[in-house]
Amino acid sequence: EAGVTQSPTHLIKTRGQQATLRCSPISGHTSVYWYQQALGLGLQFLLWYDEGEERNRGNFPPRFSGRQFPNYSSELNVNALELEDSALYLCASVGLAEETQYFGPGTRLLVL
Amino acid sequence: GESVGLHLPTLSVQEGDNSIINCAYSNSASDYFIWYKQESGKGPQFIIDIRSNMDKRQGQRVTVLLNKTVKHLSLQIAATQPGDSAVYFCAERPSGGGADGLTFGKGTHLIIQP
Numbered sequence: 556e557a558g559v560t561q562s563p564t565h566l567i568k569t570r571g572q573q574a575t576l577r578c579s580p581i582s583g584h585t586s587v588y589w590y591q592q593a594l595g596l597g598l599q600f601l602l603w604y605d606e607g608e609e610r611n612r613g614n615f616p617p618r619f620s621g622r623q624f625p626n627y628s629s630e631l632n633v634n635a636l637e638l639e640d641s642a643l644y645l646c647a648s649v650g651l652a653e654e655t656q657y658f659g660p661g662t663r664l665l666v667l
Numbered sequence: 668g669e670s671v672g673l674h675l676p677t678l679s680v681q682e683g684d685n686s687i688i689n690c691a692y693s694n695s696a697s698d699y700f701i702w703y704k705q706e707s708g709k710g711p712q713f714i715i716d717i718r719s720n721m722d723k724r725q726g727q728r729v730t731v732l733l734n735k736t737v738k739h740l741s742l743q744i745a746a747t748q749p750g751d752s753a754v755y756f757c758a759e760r761p762s763g764g765g766a767d768g769l770t771f772g773k774g775t776h777l778i779i780q781p
Contacts, residue, residue: 559710588768597756598711600768611766645710649765654699656769658710 557582559648559659567665568636576631576662580648587629588649588656589621593642601644604629636666679778686747688775690740690757697759701769702731702742704753711756714742744777752779 560579568574580587589601600613604623612619618634627648633640643663647656680686692700698719703711717724717731717740724731730743740757754776758769 561710586765588765590768590771597771597773598758598769600770603766603768611768613768654760654765655701655713655716657713658703660710 559646559657561644561646561659561662563662564660565663565665567667569667570636570638572636574633574636574640574664576633576644576646576664577628578631578646578648578659579628580646581650581657584648584650584657585627586649586651587623587627588647589629589631590645590647591615591642592645592661593639598645602631633664638666640664641666676773677776677778679780680747682749682779682781683746686744686751686777688742688744688755688757688777690742690772692738692740692757692759694759694761694770695735695738696762697770698762699760700731700733700740701758701760702729702740703756703758704751705756705774706753714755747777747779749779749781752777 562577586605588603590598591601592598602621603611607623621631623629643661645658645661647658649656701716702714704714705711715726715729715731717733722733728745732741754774756771756774758771761767
């Protein structure tokens with residue numbers, strides 16, 4: 556069974572640009588979580604999507620947004636990029652009525 | 668605010684020895700805890716989990732202990748191998764069915780010496 560996949564693996568942008576990151580959950584999983592892992596920091600909860608809806612967001616500004624598609628894949632958009640947005644962005648999926656979050660390999664975003 | 672923290676940022680053990688990684692949590696309402704392993708350049712890999720109504724759970728070479736009285740979580744790895752070298756994170760789920768995601772500690776770097 557394929558795990559969570561993310562694309563691209565690396566992304567280089569300049570300040571002020573927009574970035575789009577993609578995540579495909581494990582087959583059958585309906586929930587997707589996004590986390591930011593900045594250098595030297597732990598993982599910080601960004602967004603939670605379930606059944607196509609945004610259910611909750613962490614303590615991040617509105618320029619971090621996303622969506623979940625009918626096939627349960629998800630997209631994270633970061634607008635007006637700032638230098639401090641440079642980080643590893645991880646998504647995790649959870650099955651219906653399950654608890655364990657399984658992570659993808661992440662997208663490393665570098666903002667210059 | 669509430670947080671999950673780790674006592675030791677780096678732990679060095681001899682290959683074949685047992686290792687214990689500790690974690691303190693502060694949110695008494697958390698109902699679910701997970702240990703993840705993260706190797707360089709990879710995403711966190713699930714190791715083992717435990718619910719708050721349990722105090723011990725065993726997997727293959729790993730054991731998680733939960734002490735709710737002192738809000739302490741530990742991961743024991745038996746007979747460590749070179750492949751165990753990684754950063755280990757504990758994470759807690761605040762009660763609410765996952766709405767707030769997981770709260771992670773900063774991680775412990777486990778180094779296996781030959």
